[in-house]
Amino acid sequence: MSGELLPLEGVRICDFSIVWAGASATMYLADMGAECIKVENPYIWNPMTRAASPRLTAQTAAMLPAWISGHPGGEPQPRPWNNSSAFIHIQRNKTSFTVDSRRPEGLKIVQDLIRSCDILAENLPFGTLDRLGLDDAAIRALRPDIIILHVPAFGRTGDYVQARGYGSAMDAVAGGTILRGYPETSPLGNAAMVPSDFAAGMHGAAAVLAALRHRRRTGEGQLIEMAQVESAVQMFPQAALDAAWNGRSHGTIGNRSLEAFVPNGVFATRGGDEWIAISCRSDEEWAALVRYMGTPAWALAPGLEAAAGRAAAEAEIERHLSEWTATLERMPLFHALQAAGVTAGPVMTAQDAAEDPHLAVTGAWTRLPATEDYPEIDWALPPYRFSKSDVTLRTPPARFGEHNEYVYREVLGLTEAEYAALRAAGHVTTSYEPDTIANA
Amino acid sequence: MLADLGARVIKVERPGGDVARRLGPWLGDEPGVERSGTYQFLNTNKESVVIDLKAPGAREVVARLVGLADLVVSSFPPAVSDRLGLSYEWFEATKPIPVLEMTNFGSNGPYRDYQLSDTVLYAMGAEMWSLGAADREPIKIGGTAALLQCGAMGAVAALGAITAYERHGVGQLVELSLFDVQINSVDRRSSAILAYRFCGRVNARPRQSGAGLVGGVVACADGYLEVNASAGNYWRRFVAMVGDPALADAKFASPVAALDPAVKGEAERIITPWLLSHTRAEIWEKARREHAIVAPLFAGKDLFEDAVFRERGLWTEVEHATLGRFPMLGRPYILEKTPWRIRKPAPMLGEHTRSVLTEVGLSTPDIDALYAGGVVA
Numbered sequence: 001m002s003g004e005l006l007p008l009e010g011v012r013i014c015d016f017s018i019v020w021a022g023a024s025a026t027m028y029l030a031d032m033g034a035e036c037i038k039v040e041n042p043y044i045w046n047p048m049t050r051a052a053s054p055r056l057t058a059q060t061a062a063m064l065p066a067w068i069s070g071h072p073g074g075e076p077q078p079r080p081w082n083n084s085s086a087f088i089h090i091q092r093n094k095t096s097f098t099v100d101s102r103r104p105e106g107l108k109i110v111q112d113l114i115r116s117c118d119i120l121a122e123n124l125p126f127g128t129l130d131r132l133g134l135d136d137a138a139i140r141a142l143r144p145d146i147i148i149l150h151v152p153a154f155g156r157t158g159d160y161v162q163a164r165g166y167g168s169a170m171d172a173v174a175g176g177t178i179l180r181g182y183p184e185t186s187p188l189g190n191a192a193m194v195p196s197d198f199a200a201g202m203h204g205a206a207a208v209l210a211a212l213r214h215r216r217r218t219g220e221g222q223l224i225e226m227a228q229v230e231s232a233v234q235m236f237p238q239a240a241l242d243a244a245w246n247g248r249s250h251g252t253i254g255n256r257s258l259e260a261f262v263p264n265g266v267f268a269t270r271g272g273d274e275w276i277a278i279s280c281r282s283d284e285e286w287a288a289l290v291r292y293m294g295t296p297a298w299a300l301a302p303g304l305e306a307a308a309g310r311a312a313a314e315a316e317i318e319r320h321l322s323e324w325t326a327t328l329e330r331m332p333l334f335h336a337l338q339a340a341g342v343t344a345g346p347v348m349t350a351q352d353a354a355e356d357p358h359l360a361v362t363g364a365w366t367r368l369p370a371t372e373d374y375p376e377i378d379w380a381l382p383p384y385r386f387s388k389s390d391v392t393l394r395t396p397p398a399r400f401g402e403h404n405e406y407v408y409r410e411v412l413g414l415t416e417a418e419y420a421a422l423r424a425a426g427h428v429t430t431s432y433e434p435d436t437i438a439n440a
Numbered sequence: 441m442l443a444d445l446g447a448r449v450i451k452v453e454r455p456g457g458d459v460a461r462r463l464g465p466w467l468g469d470e471p472g473v474e475r476s477g478t479y480q481f482l483n484t485n486k487e488s489v490v491i492d493l494k495a496p497g498a499r500e501v502v503a504r505l506v507g508l509a510d511l512v513v514s515s516f517p518p519a520v521s522d523r524l525g526l527s528y529e530w531f532e533a534t535k536p537i538p539v540l541e542m543t544n545f546g547s548n549g550p551y552r553d554y555q556l557s558d559t560v561l562y563a564m565g566a567e568m569w570s571l572g573a574a575d576r577e578p579i580k581i582g583g584t585a586a587l588l589q590c591g592a593m594g595a596v597a598a599l600g601a602i603t604a605y606e607r608h609g610v611g612q613l614v615e616l617s618l619f620d621v622q623i624n625s626v627d628r629r630s631s632a633i634l635a636y637r638f639c640g641r642v643n644a645r646p647r648q649s650g651a652g653l654v655g656g657v658v659a660c661a662d663g664y665l666e667v668n669a670s671a672g673n674y675w676r677r678f679v680a681m682v683g684d685p686a687l688a689d690a691k692f693a694s695p696v697a698a699l700d701p702a703v704k705g706e707a708e709r710i711i712t713p714w715l716l717s718h719t720r721a722e723i724w725e726k727a728r729r730e731h732a733i734v735a736p737l738f739a740g741k742d743l744f745e746d747a748v749f750r751e752r753g754l755w756t757e758v759e760h761a762t763l764g765r766f767p768m769l770g771r772p773y774i775l776e777k778t779p780w781r782i783r784k785p786a787p788m789l790g791e792h793t794r795s796v797l798t799e800v801g802l803s804t805p806d807i808d809a810l811y812a813g814g815v816v817a
Contacts, residue, residue, distance in 0.1 A: 005610055007603035020626045032600045047673075066643045067567075067628045070635020085635035090626065125731075158748040162728045165668070167627075169735035172666035177657065178737045179582025182572070187664055187737060189573050190657045191646050195585055198627045202592035203441075207773040209599035210445045214778045216606070226773035230754055233743060234592075234772045235585040241477035242465035243740025244755070244767040250740060255559055255580050259463050259478075264559055266568075266577045275578055277564075279557035338554040345560040347578050349569045349642050350632035353623055362549040364620060377637045380630055383620035384597035388612040389604045 006033025022123030024201025030093035045440035050081035082373035096398035097407035123151035155227035167194025174232035181252035196232030262310035269330035275347040288341040401430040441595040443485035488787035504800035536611035538601035546617035565622025570643035668733035671695035758785040
């Protein structure tokens, strides 16, 4: 069955994408069956692309937040680039080979690869590919019907082209960061997060799928420019339109609802640092909540049966709800509220999610065998489940240079002697160069 | 997303309209079934056909619409699909095209019939637990971003399904659960889960924001900035941006400089006054010159008024038959040959009911009878 009826069977990607935004766009395309060949340079450490640092040790990893520095057994070495919790899973279904594209013989390899590719994807700092001699015209000279996906941070035109940043910078400019935080405090306490990486990956994959369809019908490739910041704006349309239409700027509303649901929030439950989210999306849900709580007197105050009345008493309702939830266990409360017709759910830690009974029976995970870089564990399957096409995790996350032999010998057709010469010149490896590691 | 890329999308609305029509913001702050910003944003380029799916005979009307289609997208809870008789098996028997079913929690498992809001979805599926202050409740992402992310994932799944249909001739069921979308989120959730599996660590809400001598959200003269000035290149660029030679001292460049309160305090006495005496625009301009990882926090008004974004096309306008011209968010991507384009604004409720029913071969008396019977509106 493997590989059967894949949407992008026979489509090849030359993948220069880094970090999360570009790399997740190509991950979705690889899930759909594209052969995604990562071009990796052993002489360049791209920050936040394969690990927090190539020198990460058990001690320094422990000082960083878990998501960015979780490595098997807490021990990143000897190859942190092959087992970072932040990045290794984004390499699923992909192929990795190494080449120093800044040297002439390396550039020729990349050019030969581009000739065989349907898509070139990149989100490198603005101008990087041009400096390699791979501007759009040069790429199209190699492969006239290619689809080029550029994911610049702030665009390829205008005054912001040189602005740099990770997803958190794009989220700030896109208007997302200022909406986060507690209602009575400024956004100063906000932890950095990167929803714009998530949006950009999905928007980028959608744009490429649309461009591929146009190419199937006309034979014509095209350029796609997706500024990550502009893709991110699409996550916050209500705030943007309220400003454009009514001159209003939104600030932080904590966990309250933009959709006028009252109550809508996160409340402490019994136990340490355990919480339940509750949303009453309608007057019926409120009535169901009141019934489930045992019809307490405070909830029967006149006016609360309608959303407008509840909005006027929102803080008071939240205070009463907090007192009530504080006496209850979150998981039984979650199930009981849902059964009673109230939208509610526990705030789940990563451990809760990993051990969640629903995800365990709905096929969210698949176990992959151990490699020399990571143990046998469960990995997330893509969220979309196709009933006929084999769109799933088909090949394990690509480790650095894992497919050198395949790409050089089979894809590019080099002889054993040519391959050996490139290996001797340092292009072909499964490790970053020592100086690169030392200076990263 | 599909309609804005050129697909003809026929939206089947319930009598009274999609729930989104009751969500703000409102054009001119005036609520109304055609004035919802949420609805206008989500439904550009679509056609609206109102069908009461619970009415006898409704399914025959739906079957005719399916006959026109290359793809079906539904977002019914599983129990509602069953009750309405609009299961994948029925669609497949009607026409073997791809069907994308978007559900809260999937079509089986203990949470199958549970309800979601943006907040509950973010609490369960995403990294809410690690967002906010250590001594406070976890905090959500802004707006309804979690739900909109699920929509974007749905567009990718739909395009994959259409591609398989066109290339291989297979229709199929594609299931997408909102919970799964967030569990897979590259906004730290998929990484946090993997970190737990690798080494048992769990992301926690931070005791303080930022890292290093300066980082995270900081204040400046007229608002806030997001800053990454971690040791190494990013610190050097930050120092170049500030331009005070005193900051170039080697004692500030150490990766552990922030662990020494005296050193941290000394750096703050230089950095904080500088930030507070410069505006977001001034600082961002200097940051761009030095490639410093510093960006302003924009609000909606900043985005709307920003000359660079306007010039690039972040905004567009639509011309509505009854509401006149108004601004709309523009394209998420620039496609050279097949541009994203708003051909028409979001449809009015039931605007296309009669024309589409005529197109699928119903006679005028038949259509009148469906209206009279309350099957369509």
